[in-house]
Amino acid sequence: MTVSILFISANPQGTTRIEIDDEYRTIEQVLRGTRHAGNFSLLPPALAARVEDFQTRLLRDKPVIVHWSGHGQPEVPAARTGSDTERTRELTPAGSHGAATQSANGMIVVWGEGGQPEMVPTDPLANVFNILRDQLPTTCVVLNACFTEAQAKRIAEHVDFVVGTTRAIPDTAAIAFSKSFYEAIGEGQSLANAFELGKNNVAIRSLGDPRILKCWSREGVDPKNLILAAASPAIPAPSRFPEPSLTGPQLRSCHDVLLDAFPTRAAMAQLLLYDLDVKLDEITGQPALREAYFELLRWAKGQGRLGELFKHAIAANSGNLKLQSLVAQIWRQ
16 A cells, blocks of 8 residues: 655745745655655645645545645744744744744644635634545644644544644754654654654754644554554454454444445445355445444444454455554454
8 A cells, every 4th residue: 555645835925934845855855765665655745735725635635644834823822932033833924033832722824815824724624534534544644833733633533643733843843853754654663653753853953842742643543553654564463353342432443444444335245245154235224334334333243243354354455554553453462
């Protein structure tokens, strides 16, 4: 499976000039030199992005990673201290103040009418990932701008792993984080380790407080098991699949993963008939896939065949990253 990366950016008129081009070039170059370089594909970037570009590009490209590079602005300006010359990724032009000293909710900033700054509202931004969750392979979102905590948390309700910031982040620190983050995932590290290595690069180079960078995971997901850069299955399938005792969030994860790994009714019907010797139509008459898979899971749990279902699912679709991750979390050897 190719790990496609969608790089979205904006530096609207009247905002501080930040090194977006340098960040894109850094990601491209560092990935090219990694062990799993062939697994990654940088999609054509969305430059000078408008507010609707998120929805349009997600629909068209269906990326595994979405990376935002640009400005963010707190809803209420925070108290400031520090150097007047430090360039950050906050909307307010450099020279008016230094880095924020406290966390503030904020929004990313795109090109609006006439090239003027326009904030992207949090609810619609997160809702794009919610509406398309059954169709997107998106596993990771990076909001590499200032004050993106609130938006990152909301997106993490629908995406496995999301990176954001609690305060203003220096431009140099944002790029340093990206360099080590993508280098790590290109070398086969988990998203959790890649995030920590990205933060550590900021600390090593004394580019600011690395604690500004935070990550969030979707409920039921362990980011230590999210490994994107493997030509073969990143997570070995367990030799045994005992019947698990699952929590509600884990059952929801099972449901979402089956939708991702088997996006058509025909694919699931074939799996059940060939490997479990049952017919999907005998389990559920629901025409909608979401409802049908809900009834399938309820049937498998009631029959004590949930482990058997996922044993054959991972055998049939071993390259699906979300299925790999789920199996590793629930059926660890």
